[in-house]
Amino acid sequence: MDWQVNCGLHLVIQTSSLPEKNKVEFKLHKETPSFPGRLLQHDLERNYSSRQGDHINLVSSSMPSFPILQRSSEEKILYSDRLTLERQKLTVCPIIDGEEHLRLLNFQHNFITRIQNISNLQRLIFLDLYDNQIEEISGLSTLRSLRVLLLGKNRIKKISNLENLKSLDVLDLHGNQISKIENVSHLCDLRVLNLARNLLSHVDNLNGLDSLTELNLRHNQITFVRDVDNLPCLQRLFLSFNNISTFESVCCLADSTSLSDITFDGNPIAQESWYKHTILQNMMQLRQLDMKRITEEERRMASVIAKKEEEKKRESQKQSLLKEKKRLTINNVARKWDLQQHRVTSIAANQDRKDSDSPSQDPCQVDGSTISAFPEETGSLDSALSNALQGLSVTDTHLVEVDGDTLSLYGSGALESLDRNWSVQTAGMVTTVSFTFIEFDEIVQVLPKLKIKFPNSLHLKFKETNLVMLQQFNALAQLRRIDQLTIDPQGNPVVSFTLWKYYVLFRLSHFSMQKINGTEVTQNDMIMAERLFGILAHVASSELPQYRLISILGDARKKQFRYLLETKGKKPGVVSEENNDSKRLVGENTNRATLNYTTRDFYNEKLEEIKEKKKFCKMYIEDLVKEATEINMKNEALQKLWPQMFIELVRDAVIEIRNKSSYMKLCLQQITDQK
Amino acid sequence: MATERAGTWLPEAGKLELGSCCGPRMLSPERLALTDYEYLAQRHVLTYMEDAVCQLLENKEDISQYGIARFFTEYFNSVCQGTHILFREFSFIQATPHNRASFLRAFWRCFRTVGKNGDLLTMKEYHCLLQLLCPDFPLELTQKAARIVLMDDAMDCLMSFSDFLFAFQIQFYYSEFLESVAAIYQDLLSGKNPNTVIVPTSSSGQHRQRPALGEASMLEGVEASLFYQCLENLCDRHKYSCPPPALVKEVLSNVQRLTFYGFLVALSKHHGINQALGALPDKGDLMHDPAMDEELERLLAQVPGLVNSVTASSEASCLPSRTPPRVGSPWRPLHHARKVDAESDGSTEETDESET
Numbered sequence A: 001m002d003w004q005v006n007c008g009l010h011l012v013i014q015t016s017s018l019p020e021k022n023k024v025e026f027k028l029h030k031e032t033p034s035f036p037g038r039l040l041q042h043d044l045e046r047n048y049s050s051r052q053g054d055h056i057n058l059v060s061s062s063m064p065s066f067p068i069l070q071r072s073s074e075e076k077i078l079y080s081d082r083l084t085l086e087r088q089k090l091t092v093c094p095i096i097d098g099e100e101h102l103r104l105l106n107f108q109h110n111f112i113t114r115i116q117n118i119s120n121l122q123r124l125i126f127l128d129l130y131d132n133q134i135e136e137i138s139g140l141s142t143l144r145s146l147r148v149l150l151l152g153k154n155r156i157k158k159i160s161n162l163e164n165l166k167s168l169d170v171l172d173l174h175g176n177q178i179s180k181i182e183n184v185s186h187l188c189d190l191r192v193l194n195l196a197r198n199l200l201s202h203v204d205n206l207n208g209l210d211s212l213t214e215l216n217l218r219h220n221q222i223t224f225v226r227d228v229d230n231l232p233c234l235q236r237l238f239l240s241f242n243n244i245s246t247f248e249s250v251c252c253l254a255d256s257t258s259l260s261d262i263t264f265d266g267n268p269i270a271q272e273s274w275y276k277h278t279i280l281q282n283m284m285q286l287r288q289l290d291m292k293r294i295t296e297e298e299r300r301m302a303s304v305i306a307k308k309e310e311e312k313k314r315e316s317q318k319q320s321l322l323k324e325k326k327r328l329t330i331n332n333v334a335r336k337w338d339l340q341q342h343r344v345t346s347i348a349a350n351q352d353r354k355d356s357d358s359p360s361q362d363p364c365q366v367d368g369s370t371i372s373a374f375p376e377e378t379g380s381l382d383s384a385l386s387n388a389l390q391g392l393s394v395t396d397t398h399l400v401e402v403d404g405d406t407l408s409l410y411g412s413g414a415l416e417s418l419d420r421n422w423s424v425q426t427a428g429m430v431t432t433v434s435f436t437f438i439e440f441d442e443i444v445q446v447l448p449k450l451k452i453k454f455p456n457s458l459h460l461k462f463k464e465t466n467l468v469m470l471q472q473f474n475a476l477a478q479l480r481r482i483d484q485l486t487i488d489p490q491g492n493p494v495v496s497f498t499l500w501k502y503y504v505l506f507r508l509s510h511f512s513m514q515k516i517n518g519t520e521v522t523q524n525d526m527i528m529a530e531r532l533f534g535i536l537a538h539v540a541s542s543e544l545p546q547y548r549l550i551s552i553l554g555d556a557r558k559k560q561f562r563y564l565l566e567t568k569g570k571k572p573g574v575v576s577e578e579n580n581d582s583k584r585l586v587g588e589n590t591n592r593a594t595l596n597y598t599t600r601d602f603y604n605e606k607l608e609e610i611k612e613k614k615k616f617c618k619m620y621i622e623d624l625v626k627e628a629t630e631i632n633m634k635n636e637a638l639q640k641l642w643p644q645m646f647i648e649l650v651r652d653a654v655i656e657i658r659n660k661s662s663y664m665k666l667c668l669q670q671i672t673d674q675k
Numbered sequence B: 001m002a003t004e005r006a007g008t009w010l011p012e013a014g015k016l017e018l019g020s021c022c023g024p025r026m027l028s029p030e031r032l033a034l035t036d037y038e039y040l041a042q043r044h045v046l047t048y049m050e051d052a053v054c055q056l057l058e059n060k061e062d063i064s065q066y067g068i069a070r071f072f073t074e075y076f077n078s079v080c081q082g083t084h085i086l087f088r089e090f091s092f093i094q095a096t097p098h099n100r101a102s103f104l105r106a107f108w109r110c111f112r113t114v115g116k117n118g119d120l121l122t123m124k125e126y127h128c129l130l131q132l133l134c135p136d137f138p139l140e141l142t143q144k145a146a147r148i149v150l151m152d153d154a155m156d157c158l159m160s161f162s163d164f165l166f167a168f169q170i171q172f173y174y175s176e177f178l179e180s181v182a183a184i185y186q187d188l189l190s191g192k193n194p195n196t197v198i199v200p201t202s203s204s205g206q207h208r209q210r211p212a213l214g215e216a217s218m219l220e221g222v223e224a225s226l227f228y229q230c231l232e233n234l235c236d237r238h239k240y241s242c243p244p245p246a247l248v249k250e251v252l253s254n255v256q257r258l259t260f261y262g263f264l265v266a267l268s269k270h271h272g273i274n275q276a277l278g279a280l281p282d283k284g285d286l287m288h289d290p291a292m293d294e295e296l297e298r299l300l301a302q303v304p305g306l307v308n309s310v311t312a313s314s315e316a317s318c319l320p321s322r323t324p325p326r327v328g329s330p331w332r333p334l335h336h337a338r339k340v341d342a343e344s345d346g347s348t349e350e351t352d353e354s355e356t
Helices: A002-007 A021-031 A038-053 A073-078 A248-255 A275-282 A296-340 A349-357 A361-372 A375-391 A412-419 A424-429 A440-453 A470-478 A500-507 A523-542 A546-568 A572-588 A600-657 A660-674 B002-019 B029-033 B036-042 B045-058 B060-066 B068-081 B097-116 B123-133 B139-150 B161-173 B175-189 B201-219 B224-237 B245-253 B260-268 B271-277 B290-301 B309-345 B347-355
Strands: A057-060 A067-070 A082-084 A104-106 A126-128 A148-150 A170-172 A192-194 A214-216 A236-238 A261-263 A399-403 A406-410 A432-436 A459-463 A484-487
Touching (some): A275 A296, A296 A399, A412 A440, A440 A470, A470 A500, A500 A523, A523 B097, A546 B045, A546 B060, B045 B060, B060 B068, B097 B161, B097 B290, B123 B139, B161 B260, B161 B271, B224 B245
Parallel strands (some): A082 A104, A170 A192, A214 A236, A432 A459
Antiparallel strands (some): A057 A067
16 A cells, blocks of 8 residues: 555556557546545456466466466456556566557566566566565566556665666656665656665666656655756655765755656654755745745745845854864964973974974964865855954964954964953953963063053953962062962863962951852862961061062062053152052052062063172172271281380380489470470 | 171171081181181171172062161061071072071961961972972072982972972082082992091991992992991081981991981981971971961951851861871881981980980
8 A cells, every 4th residue: 555655656447448658648647646545546457367377277387387377258357458467476577478569468466586477578568566576677668658657665786677668658666675775767658667666775777768747755764865857857765764864965856857756764864953944045936835835925035034044154254264263273282382391202303393493384284274165165254264364363373352242362462462452341341360471570570561451350261371479479469459370280280289279368368259260269269378378478467578578579579560660661669659550559468469470581680680789799798808907907016015005105104204313304495485 | 887786796696507507606616727818708697797788689679678777687687587588599508507497487488378287298298388488599599308208219209398498408508518428429329438638547448338338339339337437527528517427326336237318317217407407396296386386277267258157167177187197197107217217316315315
């Protein structure tokens, strides 16, 4: 029963009239668009056929294997052009003698394994071998006038030996084991081909079937369809219950101008949301889809949706291209970073040197591959996309991206973007700033800018930023506020330390941070942090001599104002301003402000400065000390001499006054002399 | 002014030398052999004077506001207290034995809590802690100290605070001495005696030793007595600080042979040397610092967002109960080493105490 529905083909041959060619053709033509309603008629015909079979006598022939068929002469007259051997339990084709004028032969529902003994029936037009056990198409080469060949429900694996059946009109091969369409290209008169319930995995080789109007391919395993656009007369194509999942795999259907009726039900494609409107949009000539009439409204809807879809696709393509571009840029930045970090192993040194020899070429190559990555997909959109690409702030050495509330910076060049004039809205919206592939020391230098440009940034993310020391976290203390800190272990060895979280909590305790690396900060964490590092802060603040305190806090301030100073030029007033600030800082941060971070370069610069000063001090002290020791030596010498000198003086005086009278005389003489 | 300063601060300089054990007093014969300048230089008085002037120069605007005399008072007071090295550059921190001892003490005081908490840290992490106090502290020194604890293998291993601290003390305080010792050790290993001035009696021993060296390479290390002779000689002429020769002798007298790192480990675990150095408390008292603990409790009470002090006290009370087992495991090997020490120490420990 099912096969009848599938093939949608029913033949009613009038027994009364002579089955002329025209007549048969007319019937076929008329009956082909038949559907459920025709079932009944078929049943009737079957009943009729089986009734007819009762009158047939099968006589075993002299040859042991083939029965010889003989009909009574009345029967011959009554059904001169037709013979029905339905349900006769035939295992072979009987030898049919004296029936050369037969035009219709029916072997339905037997057990025939091979088509034999009918080559003499050269006027045969209709041959029905439905429901037998035939494994190969054969024995038909002489039946040149055969127009209808029904081989449904057999065991045929291959379409073959149809070369001479040039006028074949209907070929029914449903319910076999055919896995490939082949050897049919010469059937230029074939109008109906039924290959339902076979093992086809795809559809092609359909060239030459110039008259084919109906092609039934239901219940196969078809994943793609080709060549259908080469069938000029094809009107009905049944692809129900196959394995078609994309429109691309059946896109040739869109090029067929004749196709008016198609079914896709039972395919994965029919489950897709875009199914209906995509089909309708691409196959304007269609009148029925899945046995439902297509209305104008549906068609209009389809075109609207399709337009939207197209736009969306274009957008997503643009997005994906941008994403790809972004990815490549990040890769490029990453490679540069790796080179910079000397992560390259000594083995690969040569290779890397080669790489670094041609850094200017690299971006070009990267660019090239960006575009070539989607040659088919981009297609005509290319020009539009390249325009869009220029609009994005992507260069090869760094990447700046604002995505919602996140500002992502890749590569040290990206830090320059902080100098840009960000709109108040954008700047206000950014609450997360992520740094990737940037030396932390470089980030430290722009933190004051960050504080000013993005006042609302609460969440900082660091990845591949060379955070190696706890003291580097000191630098973050200068920001206005941090709620969350995320330090990716990648490229930040500091995260491997057991103490780093506590140090962060301790040093940045004035921010009352909520999350570190995505983990909620608990009160116990805070206490632990204080327990571990509280003494450090205490020592740093209470035991540091005043002059050091001032100098350290002053440095911190100086660093912060450094970039302002660079632009403004040094003013004498700045110094006192710094001092005020530093004093305020002490109040703000209680005892932690002394723990600050100086970037390597700045520190080395400072050390250099100190060295200079030291040199001077050394000389100065040396001179002073030498002078002092010399004076000391003289003093000591004097101390040694002095008692003797005193004694000598006294002795002289004593000697002088030993003779009182003469001394008196001498004195008086001196007085008178003076006057 | 200069004379006055030199005169005023000389006694201070004398006090500063407490760190190095064999400090001759002001009018010892040695002092008379030197010129004043040489003496001042040798006693590092010049270093501090230079540094004071340098500091003054660096912050002259601020200091001139609150008085130069005040500045000098503060400066030399902080030198006496050992707080002058906080956050200073490495070149200054290692400039004098007093600075080194002050740094060791500062490190112990600031991070004792880390040790108390029982955390075992890697060399890199200890290095980070050191860098918190001295931003340009060289990694090399920390590595060397870690090598004493970890015996050359697996530098990524975790160390207990006390192990690291005592190893670091030896490495940092005696770093020049240890370099010379390493050279001597290498010479001894390769068979030549570095002490050219060695007494003739040992030359026969030296000859005897050479064929024995084949075994020695199997036995590992060098012969202790010979090593000591070399070291004694070194201590005599070494211008940097060395551990007291008597204690070195004691360390070496316990064993027949020893390796370089074996020697360093023994030095680092010797209380006598620790006491002579005077920067750190005894191993047993390493976690004790009641004044600071009190201060810490006060700080904990101020932790922002702390709702009630109950959590703080419960935390505090649960901490010690949790601490011993954690600290226990890293200490286990130490107990073993201590026992070995104890066998020999005995008497000398008392004399050490009477000395100080």
